[in-house]
Amino acid sequence: MIENTANIPPEFLEPYKPSTYEPEIRSRWIDSDYANPDTCEKAGVVDSSLPAFSMVLPPPNVTGSLHTGHALTCTIEDVMTRHVRMQGRRTLWLPGTDHAAIATQSKVEKIIEKEGLKKSEMGREAFLARVHEFATNSHDTIVSQVRAMGASVDWSREAYTLDDARSLAVRTAFKTMYDDGLIIRGYRVINWDAKGQTTISDDELVYEDRKGMLYTFRYSHEFPIPISTTRPETKIGDCAVAVHPSDERYKQYIGQTFKARFCDTDLEIRVIADIAVDPEFGTGALGVTPAHSIIDWQMSQTHNLPIIPVINEYAKICDDERYPEYLRGKKVLDAREMVVEWIREQGLMIEEKEVDQSVATAERTGAIIEPLPKLQWFIDVNKPFSMRHSNITGISTGDTVTLKDLMLAVVTTNQINFLPERFAESYTKWIENLRPWCISRQIWFGHRIPVWTRDGEEFCGVDAPTGDGWEQDPDSLDTWFSSGLWTFSTLGWPNTDAIDFKTFHPTSIIETGYDILPFWVARMILMSTYLLGEIPFKTVYLHGMVLTADGKKMSKSLGNAAKDPVELIETYGADALRMALIVANGPGQSIKLGEEKIKAYSKFSNKLWNITRFVLEQTSGEPLYSVDQISGSDIATWSEFKEIQNQINTEMNKYQYHLASEKLYHYIWHTYADTVIEDVKKRIQSNDTTAGSGKALLQNILITNIKLLHPFMPHITEYTWGLLPAEWKIDENKLLMVCKWPT
C-alpha cells in the first residue's frame, strides 16, 4: 500500500472536528450572504425561469432559549431551503422572533417578583423597559442558536412581531376589520385569570383532572326542583333553573317564576327549557348562573335572563348589598364552605358526592379560571361581509362571506394542502367549532389596541386621533393577532407594492409543529384570506414533537427539557444533531431523541471525512476523471448509484426527508464505502487495467454524494467541498451551498 499523504490537505490526517470546522464554515456562509436571494441573483446562481421559493421561520418566542423542538424546525426548514436554493430557485427563508405577549410578560413578572418588585409599583413604562430588556437578551440567544444549527436564513430581512413595521401592519389590519364591522366590543363571559389579572383565550387553558364535590340541594324548602352544582357559592347569582324540554318530572314548572331566600339572598328563579340540559346528569335540572358560566351565559342570551355578577376580578364575592355581609369579599373557596354550611343547616342538602372534574387553569400562571362577564374586543368569525378583493378560487371579489367561510374554503378546495393529510380534517373541525375570537388582553406588553375614546366618541385608526382629550384603550392584543400576519407583514405589507411582497407572496410552504396548527396556522389563513384575498402558503408541513428519552412531552414546568441544542452541537456537531432529528422522522411523527442517535451520526461525519481522504489519496494530483471513463462492470455500479440518486430526488421533492436522508446515509456507508471503495481499492493496489474506471467511479460518486448530502449535513459537506482540488469542480469553484443540485 502506497501512503500518499503528501498531496492531500493536512486536515484529513486527523479525525473530523465539528467544533473547529463548523463555526468557520458558518462565517464563510455569512460572508458570502448567499442566504439572501438578492445576492444569489447578483452572483448569477439563480435560474430566473424557475418559480421563487419562500418560507417564514415560525418566530420563536422571546421567552428564553430554544429547545430541541426548535432545532427540529430549523433542520427541516434548512433542508428545504438548501435543496431548492441548489436547484437555482430564488430562495427566501425569512427569520424573526415573536414578542409572545402574555408568555413574556408573565416570565418577567416572575423574575421581578424574586427581586421583591411588583409591576404595579414599577408602573407601565418602567415595567415595559424591563420586558424589552429581557426580550432583547432572549432574542440574542435565539439568534445565536439558530445560527449554530447552520440555518441559512436571510438575516437582512429579520423581523420581530413588535417592531415598527409589524406594528403598522397590526394597526392596519385592526382598522380594516374594525371598519368592516368584524371587530366588535362586547360584554361576554370570558376566561378570567385572577392571578394574571387578564382575559385569556380558550387556547391558553389547561385542563387539570381533580376531585370535586357535587352538591345536590334546593334553594329553599318551597322550591320544587332540586339542583346539583359543584360551585354552590355562585348560586346566589342564579336567575333560572333549566330543564330539558321533554323531562316529565319538571315539565309542569316550565315558564313559572319562583322566589326564594337562598343564603340570605333574594332570588327570583324562572324555570326554563333548554335542550343543552342533560336529563341524566344530577337531578336533571341546572341552576343558571349567567355571569359565571359560558353555557349559562349562552342560555341567558336565548332566554333573555338578567346577568347577576357574583364574583369579581380578584376571585372574591362581589361587594354588593344584595349579598349578605358575611359573604362579601370572601375568597371563592371560603365562600363555598360558608354556603355549603348554610345549606346543611337549613336542611336543604340532599346529597354530597365526590366527582371527577377537570378544572380549567391558566397555562401561564396556573390559576383556576373564573368565567366572568367583561367588556372585551372580539373578532366575529361568523359575521358576513363583502369581500374586497379575492384571488381565492371559488370566492370572487364582492362575494358576501364570513371569516369562517374563507378559512374553510381554501382547505376544502385544496388550495392549501396539509402534510400529513390527516391534519386537514382536524383543521376543518376546529374551524367549524370556532367561536368569536377574543383578542383583547389586560396586559401591558404587546400591541395596544388602536382605539381611542373621548366623551362617548370612539375612534379607530392606524394613527392616534388629533385633538385633546382622547384616551387610548388600555388593553393590548392577543399575541396571535400579530403572528397571524407573519407571512405578509414580513414582506412589506401593508405596502402591497413592496418588491418582496410581490415576489414572495403567497409563500411556498409553512413548516411548524402540529401543536400550533389551530393557533397559528389557522390564524394566518384567516388574516391572509381576509386582508389580501390570498392564501398565505400552498402547503402546510407539520412535524411532530421532540419528546424526552422516556417519551414525555418536554416542558419547562416539569423541568425535563432536554439539553440545550447548543450543548449537543458542541459535543457532536450541528450536522450530527440535524441527521439525528431528520432520519426516520416522518411528518407528524413525534420522536424520542436519544443522545445515542446523535452520536451515531457524528461517527458518520467521520466516515465521510475518511472516505474523502481515501479518494483524494488515490487520485490526488490527478484530474477529475469523466463519467465517460467508467467502463466494464463499473457501469452497473454507476447505474445503481444513479438509481439511488433518482429515488432520493423523488423523495426530496415529496418532502420525504426522513427517507431520503436515511437512504443517502445507508448508501454512502454500506454501499459506497463497504463495497465500491473496497472493490476499487483492490484493483488500484494490484495495478489492474480497470483501475482508471474505478477512479472515475470513486470521484464522481463522491462529488455527487457531497452535494446530495449538503442539505442534511451542510457543514461537513461545505468544508469537504472546499478542500477538494479546484480542477475537480469544473465550473463550480464556489461555495457548495449555491452549487447545482444533481439530477
Add this chain to the structure above:
RNA sequence: GGACGGUUAGCUCAGUUGGUAGAGCAUCCCCUUGACGUGGGGAGGGUCAGAGGUUCGAAUCCUCUAUCGUCCACCA
C-alpha cells in the same frame, strides 16, 4: 364523550401505490502496523399487539378488540 395517532428485533424506530421482514444502538464472536478503532467482518434475536375478513399473496387494505398516547369537547 368525540376525533386522531402509535403498537414491527433487548431499546429507539424505518418500511407511501400488498410481492420472500430492515436500520441504528445494545449483546456475542472474529479481524485489524490496512482511508477510517469515532474502524472492519460476522452472528443471535421478530408467528410485524390480538382476532376475523378481502386477496394467488397482507406489517401494508377492511372490520372488531386490547393497550398506550395526543388533541378537542363536556363537566350543572
